[in-house]
Amino acid sequence: xxxxxxxxxxxxxxxxxxxxxxxxxxxxxxxxxxxxxxxxxxxxxxxxxxxxxxxxxxxxxxxxxxxxxxxxxxxxxxxxxxxxxxxxxxxxxxxxxxxxxxxxxxxxxxxxxxxxxxxxxxxxxxxxxxxxxxxxxxxxxxxxxxx
Amino acid sequence: xxxxxxxxxxxxxxxxxxxxxxxxxxxxxxxxxxxxxxxxxxxxxxxxxxxxxxxxxxxxxxxxxxxxxxxxxxxxxxxxxxxxxxxxxxxxxxxxxxxxxxxxxxxxxxxxxxxxxxxxxxxxxxxxxxxxxxxxxxxxxxxxxxx
Amino acid sequence: xxxxxxxxxxxxxxxxxxxxxxxxxxxxxxxxxxxxxxxxxxxxxxxxxxxxxxxxxxxxxxxxxxxxxxxxxxxxxxxxx
Amino acid sequence: xxxxxxxxxxxxxxxxxxxxxxxxxxxxxxxxxxxxxxxxxxxxxxxxxxxxxxxxxxxxxxxxxxxxxxxxxxxxxxxxx
Numbered sequence: 001x002x003x004x005x006x007x008x009x010x011x012x013x014x015x016x017x018x019x020x021x022x023x024x025x026x027x028x029x030x031x032x033x034x035x036x037x038x039x040x041x042x043x044x045x046x047x048x049x050x051x052x053x054x055x056x057x058x059x060x061x062x063x064x065x066x067x068x069x070x071x072x073x074x075x076x077x078x079x080x081x082x083x084x085x086x087x088x089x090x091x092x093x094x095x096x097x098x099x100x101x102x103x104x105x106x107x108x109x110x111x112x113x114x115x116x117x118x119x120x121x122x123x124x125x126x127x128x129x130x131x132x133x134x135x136x137x138x139x140x141x142x143x144x145x146x147x
Numbered sequence: 148x149x150x151x152x153x154x155x156x157x158x159x160x161x162x163x164x165x166x167x168x169x170x171x172x173x174x175x176x177x178x179x180x181x182x183x184x185x186x187x188x189x190x191x192x193x194x195x196x197x198x199x200x201x202x203x204x205x206x207x208x209x210x211x212x213x214x215x216x217x218x219x220x221x222x223x224x225x226x227x228x229x230x231x232x233x234x235x236x237x238x239x240x241x242x243x244x245x246x247x248x249x250x251x252x253x254x255x256x257x258x259x260x261x262x263x264x265x266x267x268x269x270x271x272x273x274x275x276x277x278x279x280x281x282x283x284x285x286x287x288x289x290x291x292x293x294x
Numbered sequence: 295x296x297x298x299x300x301x302x303x304x305x306x307x308x309x310x311x312x313x314x315x316x317x318x319x320x321x322x323x324x325x326x327x328x329x330x331x332x333x334x335x336x337x338x339x340x341x342x343x344x345x346x347x348x349x350x351x352x353x354x355x356x357x358x359x360x361x362x363x364x365x366x367x368x369x370x371x372x373x374x375x
Numbered sequence: 376x377x378x379x380x381x382x383x384x385x386x387x388x389x390x391x392x393x394x395x396x397x398x399x400x401x402x403x404x405x406x407x408x409x410x411x412x413x414x415x416x417x418x419x420x421x422x423x424x425x426x427x428x429x430x431x432x433x434x435x436x437x438x439x440x441x442x443x444x445x446x447x448x449x450x451x452x453x454x455x456x
Contacts, residue, residue, distance in 0.1 A: 013159075013160030013161055013162075013164035017160035027184035028182070029178075033163075034175060105259075108252070116372070116373070119372060121373065122374075140375075202429055263455055269451065269453065
């Protein structure tokens with residue numbers, strides 16, 4: 001299991017390679033990567049991510065442990081950045097390794113759904129017209145209902 | 148769109164980096180990688196993959212086009228190897244880029260489900276006790292029903 | 295007890311954390327105490343439905359007891375990922 | 376017409392492809408013709424439920440017509456991914 005809450009950028013390629021390596025008994029690897037999206041109407045200058053040091057790591061570790069147990073994973077990874085990010089930068093990624101593809105996919109979606117609404121991160125969008133905290137979405141809360 | 152049917156190994160890290168780069172309007176990238184799994188009871192010496200040159204590329208391209216239209220993808224990638232592979236080697240990967248995570252995940256699962264049962268590949272497992280064509284699974288056929 | 299604030303709750307209160315003496319029995323009691331302090335607290339805690347609370351770094355409910363608790367954090371719904 | 380065989384169908388028939396003269400109107404007619412040829416064909420085509428067919432490189436049905444068709448391929452259910 002690999003959990004990291006960090007300010008620095010991560011290297012998707014290197015992380016994916018490291019994660020996939022050495023899992024000869026796991027046939028399926030899924031990765032999800034979140035990228036700071038540019039806003040079409042009001043161009044985004046930056047995305048600032050605040051978090052709750054101490055609780056964040058514990059929460060992510062707990063989610064990964066749950067995913068590993070529930071979907072019989074061989075391994076799980078969560079990286080989430082905080083601080084100021086530019087459009088196009090990678091915010092976070094998860095990776096899952098399972099024997100079968102269904103488990104690998106479901107575990108990655110489970111991790112993402114929990115991460116969205118249960119890990120203590122808060123995003124603020126900074127545009128020319130000012131800065132605004134991103135509102136939580138009902139659909140993100142609803143997404144938890146299926147697990 | 149990137150479609151490749153190839154004998155050579157591919158570099159998951161480099162492919163993931165290339166794919167993720169330059170999609171500033173797409174917030175979600177999903178990759179799936181299939182790895183030759185070792186058999187617990189009868190150790191696998193190799194996995195041989197036969198395909199139907201000409202039809203394979205057309206079928207994969209058609210699936211990727213369907214996925215792009217259906218899930219509003221910004222991009223899709225499919226790489227599938229053929230020939231003789233050792234345990235631990237990567238067989239194939241798909242990648243999807245979408246605005247939202249739900250579409251990226253569903254499109255990757257859609258591609259995998261179609262690839263499993265509708266792309267002209269056939270696997271043969273070679274063990275000490277001989278070689279055997281991998282039987283298709285009812286669950287793989289059933290997986291198509293949801294799309 | 296350490297009280298922490300994040301995101302717009304932090305901005306409304308004006309500090310990221312503070313230490314307070316309290317005998318509040320539950321999170322709800324603590325919220326009532328804070329609300330009574332000053333306008334900026336009343337404003338930050340005006341709509342509990344849009345707030346979340348963590349007790350000793352675990353997501354919790356507003357009726358959670360505060361026995362032997364060292365740290366309580368208030369913040370908006372999370373928006374990670 | 377080019378007839379292609381893959382995986383265990385290829386192994387049972389003994390060749391990966393062959394060219395044949397046929398006036399078969401449908402895939403099913405072609406299968407009947409092939410079955411009548413030799414034991415190895417009869418064996419390969421003994422269980423149609425475990426066979427798939429592509430007509431001009433598109434997955435097809437056994438009742439598909441063979442008008443202006445250049446290539447027909449027979450193979451077991453696919454096992455990619």
